[in-house]
Amino acid sequence: MDATRPTTVYFFGTCLVDLFYPQAGMAGIELLQREGIRVVFPQGQSCCGQPAYNSGYKDEALKVARAQLALFTEDWPVVVPSGSCAGMMKTHWPDLFKGTPEEARATAVAGRVFELTQFLANVLKVRLEDKGEPVRVTWHASCHAQREMGVTDEPKALLRQLANVELVELKREKECCGFGGTFAVRHPEISAAMVEDKVADIEGTGAKAVVSGDCGCLMNINGALEAGRKPVQGKHIAEFLLERTHGTR
């Protein structure tokens, strides 16, 4: 047994997963559990605070973040099925809590935050056995996973482990899909132009599904795919990996 391998982790589901994509959250939990990890899901959790933080309401963001911080009493890793929420906790919580009595704790917890695929690939070094039919998929990289969490190749490396999955990369993989939280409703036309370009890029790959690790992006991309009556579907990577491996190792 690897001494650095944790035995227990916290799972922070995020509010979007909670309300709109709970299956993706459960899939994330199961992917961890089947590696022999004890997963703790604190029922008191809600949101990392990012919506208020990015809207200029830091006091309100702090109030919500504080309620989450209080749940992580043990020094276990915190695994998050979203690059954006993980990025909020890892890179912005230390600033948000600066000057508060919880500053040291927030910084310590921030240091233990992992995006799900990062944890699966780098910490658990999972080996996946594909049990699905041949399929072509593409990968949508979320901005915050790439640029705040430094997660670039981990999810694609996991997808490449699947023998029957052909991964075709997007032409503009690094480009934002246009979600941006409140941006999508503050500037709906620009956001629309961005997601339309993303959809065209996805269609250009000939993929049957677009896999992503962030539910904000997925909500945006799936919404546009559905409104445009496109046959392609967006799926959270946790769900996709679990399905391909039939839930067992």
Place this chain on the structure above:
Amino acid sequence: MAHAEIDFGKASRAALQDPQLRANFRRAMDGLMSKRAAQFADSAEWHSMRALGASVRLRALSKLPELLEKLEENCTRNGITVHWASTTDEANAIVLEIMLRVNAKLAVKGKSMVSEEMHLNAFLEKHGIEAIEADLGEYIIQLDHEMPSHIIMPAIHKNTKQIAQLFRDKIKEAEYTEDVDQLTGLARRVLRKKFMNADVGISGVNAAVAETGTLCLVENEGNGRMVTTVPPVHIAVMGLEKVVEKLEDVPPVLSLLTRSATAQPITTYVNMITSPRKDGEKDGPREIHLVILDNGRSKIYADEELRHTLRCIRCGACMNHCPVYTRVGGHAYQAPYPGPIGKILVPQMEGLDKRGAMPHACTMCNACVEICPVQIPIAGLMNRLREEAVHPGPAVKDAGAQASKAEALVWKGWAATFSSPTAYRMATTVLSAVGNAAPASLPLLKEWTSVRAKPRFAGRTLHDLARDRGIPDV
């Protein structure tokens, strides 16, 4: 006070409906991004270069007042007359006074964003002085009475065909051609005459060296050298943040600038200007004036976090990499500085009353942060300005101008709900049960569903599923 507010939304909608404009920007930005990436192909070199660039700029900012005094002292010793302007009006008045004293009728200009900030051309025209842009891109947009749409490539919104038509319509001796060399040759012939007859040359400054009193100017067309050497009087305008401490600080800054801006390891011309013509010399201007402009920069400098805005070396790479700028182009911002740097700089210069929308024209994707050659935390500063916009305070002009009681109340309610597990449980239970019945015409949902299907509440939350499956809570 909404009456003073610049309507970015409206302008961006108009831009989005212009397929030619969108195609021009997309093509240009794609090209610029890939060429820049090739300049920094070695990631270790890139990281060490930008760390060096950032350290040069940070060191300069850390002793800005001292360096500015030193710059003035050394410029004066070199025979360059230094003028200080706290506002653009003052800067314009200084330029005009010099022009009137030498009885100037015609000025030729090199590219200068500070002069755009001053609206110098319009000001001079009002006083009967013709100011003609000598940078090809600037010349093109001046012919069409437009603002620059990019700080490095001011006419990037136009394609060759559009420029060919413009030249045919606006230049007397022009015949229609789409041949780029012929078009350039035509502009060159027109501008040559202007250079020979100009009374004053006006330029910007890419970096001013405090220890030597040297003004550095990079350019590719030679127009910058003409502007600063042919007319008898040269007036340079610069923002007060452009100072660097030592001569040895110049190479890393210029190298990052040109690689980031135009993907060149060095520009065709690098001008280092240290004095007017000396006795016995055969060329060069008789007088050099340096106008150092504040225009809100001191206020930006006073805040330790916002100060980092002033690190900028104006390479424009943040624009090239911005997914919003790429879609709407530079004119939609209606500001001298568009794109990411504009979104943090302009609201601080002009105030959050007029420019409160700018920091929100951003998805926080951090693409600009990733490529900024001097590591400006652009997204972090954007976030800070969003906060300033809704909270009155002394740090930023017109802070609190965007505050709305209704919005504040929404966030208060949000915080109360999301910080209490009981309230959150109740809220998510209700939303899960009835949320899908919400009509798409509701505010926010209406904007969302303009091109997207409504998001669907799953019915049971992850909290529910985790409880059902017996996932431990502690």
